[in-house]
Amino acid sequence: MMTSKQTKRAVVLLSGGLDSCTTLAIAQSQEFDCYALSFDYGQRHRSELEAAKKIAQSLGAIDYKTLKLDLGQIGGSALTDKAIDIPINSTDKIPSTYVPARNTVFLSLALGWAEVLGADDLFIGVNAVDYSGYPDCRPEFIQAFEQVARLATKAGVEGHPFRINTPLIDLTKAEIIKTGLELGVDYSITVSCYQADDQGRACGKCDSCQFRAEGFRMANVEDPTHYQ
Amino acid sequence: MMTSKQTKRAVVLLSGGLDSCTTLAIAQSQEFDCYALSFDYGQRHRSELEAAKKIAQSLGAIDYKTLKLDLGQIGGSALTDKAIDIPINSTDKIPSTYVPARNTVFLSLALGWAEVLGADDLFIGVNAVDYSGYPDCRPEFIQAFEQVARLATKAGVEGHPFRINTPLIDLTKAEIIKTGLELGVDYSITVSCYQADDQGRACGKCDSCQFRAEGFRMANVEDPTHYQ
Numbered sequence: 424m425m426t427s428k429q430t431k432r433a434v435v436l437l438s439g440g441l442d443s444c445t446t447l448a449i450a451q452s453q454e455f456d457c458y459a460l461s462f463d464y465g466q467r468h469r470s471e472l473e474a475a476k477k478i479a480q481s482l483g484a485i486d487y488k489t490l491k492l493d494l495g496q497i498g499g500s501a502l503t504d505k506a507i508d509i510p511i512n513s514t515d516k517i518p519s520t521y522v523p524a525r526n527t528v529f530l531s532l533a534l535g536w537a538e539v540l541g542a543d544d545l546f547i548g549v550n551a552v553d554y555s556g557y558p559d560c561r562p563e564f565i566q567a568f569e570q571v572a573r574l575a576t577k578a579g580v581e582g583h584p585f586r587i588n589t590p591l592i593d594l595t596k597a598e599i600i601k602t603g604l605e606l607g608v609d610y611s612i613t614v615s616c617y618q619a620d621d622q623g624r625a626c627g628k629c630d631s632c633q634f635r636a637e638g639f640r641m642a643n644v645e646d647p648t649h650y651q
Numbered sequence: 652m653m654t655s656k657q658t659k660r661a662v663v664l665l666s667g668g669l670d671s672c673t674t675l676a677i678a679q680s681q682e683f684d685c686y687a688l689s690f691d692y693g694q695r696h697r698s699e700l701e702a703a704k705k706i707a708q709s710l711g712a713i714d715y716k717t718l719k720l721d722l723g724q725i726g727g728s729a730l731t732d733k734a735i736d737i738p739i740n741s742t743d744k745i746p747s748t749y750v751p752a753r754n755t756v757f758l759s760l761a762l763g764w765a766e767v768l769g770a771d772d773l774f775i776g777v778n779a780v781d782y783s784g785y786p787d788c789r790p791e792f793i794q795a796f797e798q799v800a801r802l803a804t805k806a807g808v809e810g811h812p813f814r815i816n817t818p819l820i821d822l823t824k825a826e827i828i829k830t831g832l833e834l835g836v837d838y839s840i841t842v843s844c845y846q847a848d849d850q851g852r853a854c855g856k857c858d859s860c861q862f863r864a865e866g867f868r869m870a871n872v873e874d875p876t877h878y879q
Binding site for chain 2: 488490491492493494496497498499517521522523524525526527528530531532534535536538539558559561563564567568570571572574575576577579580
């Protein structure tokens with residue numbers, strides 16, 4: 424069988440959770456050479472970084488980088504400030520786990536790396552269906568950032584059409600899981616919990632755990648999550 | 652004389668150079684409570700950070716923060732990669748001192764802090780006249796980022812109109828200097844040089860030094876820069 428050489432490059436934001444892991448699997452299936460990027464941003468759930476590294480390796484990313492970035496210095500979120508509790512069954516429209524400008528910061532740094540790599544494509548696993556209501560997961564934000572990417576960069580000025588790919592944006596959590604399973608993703612190594620322990624075991628209670636567990640139920644698939 | 656209490660807050664990007672120092676002075680003169688933000692991003696010219704701290708204090712910023720961020724891990728610029736020489740008399744349209752996505756990254760983090768502070772205004776000293784041709788200094792980039800700021804944030808969704816203020820954008824270097832001097836800026840503490848030494852003394856040769864020296868000449872003002 425002939426195989427053509429892969430030359431398209433993409434930077435894929437990889438948190439270590441279910442969504443970004445599926446996003447990486449999708450980018451790989453589209454024959455991109457994938458460069459996975461994680462952030463050590465002062466999050467409580469640091470075991471997701473270990474998960475991200477395992478995922479990048481298991482799915483065959485070309486390179487994996489963790490950038491250190493102390494968003495705790497800015498504060499304002501339950502994820503970076505231990506004085507703010509993680510909400511359980513939150514009814515807020517935008518819950519306290521929202522991290523100010525997080526996806527803008529992450530996409531900006533991904534854009535910088537993409538420009539250095541000569542990659543025109545960025546992938547981010549945002550989702551506007553089974554999600555927590557974060558404003559920087561909406562399609563209108565992604566479109567606006569795409570415009571910034573083209574105007575901000577030397578590559579953009581030279582005609583590179585940066586694309587922010589969001590393959591999960593219209594999928595339910597169950598559809599995301601089914602897509603990933605078809606692509607051979609092992610969800611047991613992903614960590615979605617906002618307060619996972621050092622071994623990456625989930626609390627089963629936070630919003631993120633609940634969305635995830637419900638996703639496996641709706642997909643009619645056994646939940647491989649390691650719970651505490 | 653009655654003085655009204657200042658309640659407007661602004662986050663001001665402060666590099667330690669002439670432009671951002673003047674920008675902070677302008678924001679202060681517009682009665683903003685100013686929160687100055689610098690980045691320790693792996694730049695060669697680290698003495699600019701010492702300068703930024705002095706400037707923030709001398710101009711009366713309420714708070715001053717330096718965020719650590721290793722852009723050297725991404726590379727692709729003469730400012731963060733010592734293997735790439737600083738250009739002298741560069742004729743490139745966009746020179747090698749361009750740092751991929753730098754202003755997008757800086758504005759994103761400033762936006763995060765602004766949201767936490769309840770500040771609707773960001774200030775950045777970009778300039779599209781006597782400048783190095785960086786794409787992320789152009790008005791169209793700033794407008795696109797303003798759109799991102801409104802869509803990316805909880806504050807934006809709740810109706811806060813984030814403004815990216817660029818008071819220098821149409822000024823020549825000489826006009827910037829005259830404006831700053833009228834506002835009492837001491838330019839001797841600013842560092843513009845891309846390869847300043849540990850004491851903040853300038854090389855006098857790089858693009859940034861040349862724009863600055865020419866500015867003082869055109870403003871007909873003695874150049875207070877400390878040269879090596």
